[in-house]
Structure formats: structure tokens, C-alpha cells
Amino acid sequence: MSNRPHERYSNGRKPSWCSGCSYFTVLSALTECFDERDIAPEGVNVISGIGCSSRLPLFLNCLGMHTLHGRPLPAAIGARLARPDIPVVVATGDGDLLSIGAAHFVHAARKNFDITVICFDNRMYAMTKNQASPTSPVGYKGSLTPYGKLSAPLNIAELAIGSGASMVCRACAYDKAHTKKMIGAALDHRGFSLVEVIAPCRTFNGQQREILERMDDLQDRGHEVDNRESAMREAARVYDSDNNPKAVIPIGVIWKSGGMICFDDQVGRVLDENTRKHSSVDEILDDLKPGRGW
Numbered sequence: 001m002s003n004r005p006h007e008r009y010s011n012g013r014k015p016s017w018c019s020g021c022s023y024f025t026v027l028s029a030l031t032e033c034f035d036e037r038d039i040a041p042e043g044v045n046v047i048s049g050i051g052c053s054s055r056l057p058l059f060l061n062c063l064g065m066h067t068l069h070g071r072p073l074p075a076a077i078g079a080r081l082a083r084p085d086i087p088v089v090v091a092t093g094d095g096d097l098l099s100i101g102a103a104h105f106v107h108a109a110r111k112n113f114d115i116t117v118i119c120f121d122n123r124m125y126a127m128t129k130n131q132a133s134p135t136s137p138v139g140y141k142g143s144l145t146p147y148g149k150l151s152a153p154l155n156i157a158e159l160a161i162g163s164g165a166s167m168v169c170r171a172c173a174y175d176k177a178h179t180k181k182m183i184g185a186a187l188d189h190r191g192f193s194l195v196e197v198i199a200p201c202r203t204f205n206g207q208q209r210e211i212l213e214r215m216d217d218l219q220d221r222g223h224e225v226d227n228r229e230s231a232m233r234e235a236a237r238v239y240d241s242d243n244n245p246k247a248v249i250p251i252g253v254i255w256k257s258g259g260m261i262c263f264d265d266q267v268g269r270v271l272d273e274n275t276r277k278h279s280s281v282d283e284i285l286d287d288l289k290p291g292r293g294w
């Protein structure tokens, strides 16, 4: 692969991630996906919250927003509704998306907004120097849990499927080709897509390349992506690996459902059928007065 995607989408700022951080792979996979689809920098909106992972839009010359911790999805939804012609990608961390941002995630998935969410799952808060996150394993020793985390980890993929996301994938950042395949598939999907990227933090937890050997590609063994029951089962299996170092970690497209209506489309339809028949705001307000048919 040439340096072209990097040059085409970089704004010239050097990523401020630690050297050896697994996030570099995700950035590179994403820009290659944009380039292969010939998406112009001004033709895509990359929105994030706050965290090391959420820095991603700061290195791109695409449209974008670096918002508040936990709030990339409300901003992304607003962007989708205002400009339905511009695809939206959310770059977020497991803390950003699933702690403070959990309610936004559940409802954005439920409403099936046409948004691609890439969750960099390092299973902790890296930017604030190593606190346990919702996805950290039981017993995780972070700076605020010196005796080990007490609560059970939250499973991103299970939550996404249960909430109503129409596509759910998992990848590992140590395998760039596969990560790129998953991001590409999510970009091509119409509806709410989640790519959970297992992306360990080198600084606080070291390189963990050995986990690559445990990846089990669902597409290599004929997994039925549109079978909700098996999708849930495969999604759930990932955390066996916390207690069993030999357990495999299912990756690939876990769940994909066709035919689910996107909230964005419904808003467009309602606007077409109602407010767009008016030529001014005064006319809309006039029509909303009691006794005018509602």
C-alpha cells in the first residue's frame, strides 16, 4: 500500500499517541478504507469524544468534531440529521462510549442511525492514566482500583446487538488487514454499525501481541451473521478469555441485519410529507395551531 491514504487525509499534525500504540493501526486502516472508496476528506465527518482514541479526528483533514467526553453520539446524530448526504464515523474509547456515553450508545443503536462507530477497546481509561473502565476485567489493577476491579466487564458486542444495532463486528488492532476489512464492511453498511477493535494500551499494559493467536475468525467457519441467537452466543464468548488463557476470541462480522429502518430516513420522510410543503417558518407555526388537524 502506498503512502497515498496518509497524505490524502492527514492534516499534517503528527499523531500524539505513544510510540507503539495500537491506535496507529486503526487510523491507518480507516484512511485506507476512505481512499479505496474514494471518499473525499470533505465528504466524511469524523466525530469523537475525549480520550486517547478520541484524538483521531485531530490528525485528519476530514470534516469532524472533537466533542465532550461521552458525547460523540449526540453530535454524530445531529450531523446525520443536518447533512444526510455526508457519512459519519465516530471514533471513541470504551470509557467514552460505554461509561458516561452508555445511554447515547444504546439509543443510537436502537434507532439504527446510519452511523459507523469504531470503539478502540483497550479495556481501561488511558488518557487519564489508567483507571478501570466498564470493559476492564474483574481484578484489573488501575490507579483507582489498586486492589482490583470488583464489577463484571460489560460486553460491547452483546450490548450493541441487544440494543438494536444492525451491524456488529469485532477486530484486533494487531491484525491490520482484518481491522481494515471490518471497518470497510461497516462503512458500506446502511444503518448503525459498530466495530469493536481490541486495541491494548502499550504504555499501561504493554504489548500483548500474543492475543493474536487466540483470534477466531467467524467468517472462516461459516457463522450465520443474520442469525441473532448465534450472533449473541459468539459475542458473549469473548470474555471467557479473561478466566481461561486458552479461550478463543471470536472476531469478524458477528451480526448483520438487513431491512431495519434507519431513524435518519424516517426523519427525512416525515419532513418531506409535512414541513417541506411550507415555504416559511411562519407557515409551519400556523399549521401547528390547535384545530389545524392534529
Ligand SMILES: Cc1ncc(C[n+]2csc(CCOP(=O)(O)OP(=O)(O)O)c2C)c(N)n1
Residues within 6 Å of the ligand: 050, 051, 052, 053, 054, 068, 069, 092, 093, 094, 095, 096, 097, 120, 122, 124, 125, 126, 127, 128, 133
Ligand atoms: C465529563 C468528563 N468526565 C471525565 C473526563 C476525564 N476523562 C478524559 S478522557 C477519560 C477516559 C478516556 O478513556 P477512553 O474513552 O476509554 O479512551 P482511551 O483514553 O482509553 O483511548 C476521562 C475519564 C472528561 N474529560 N470529561
Ligand code: SF4
Residues within 6 Å of the ligand: 016, 017, 018, 020, 021, 022, 023, 052, 053, 122, 126, 127, 200, 201, 202, 203, 204
Ligand atoms: S496511553 Fe496507551 S492508549 Fe494512550 S496513546 Fe499511549 S499507548 Fe495509546
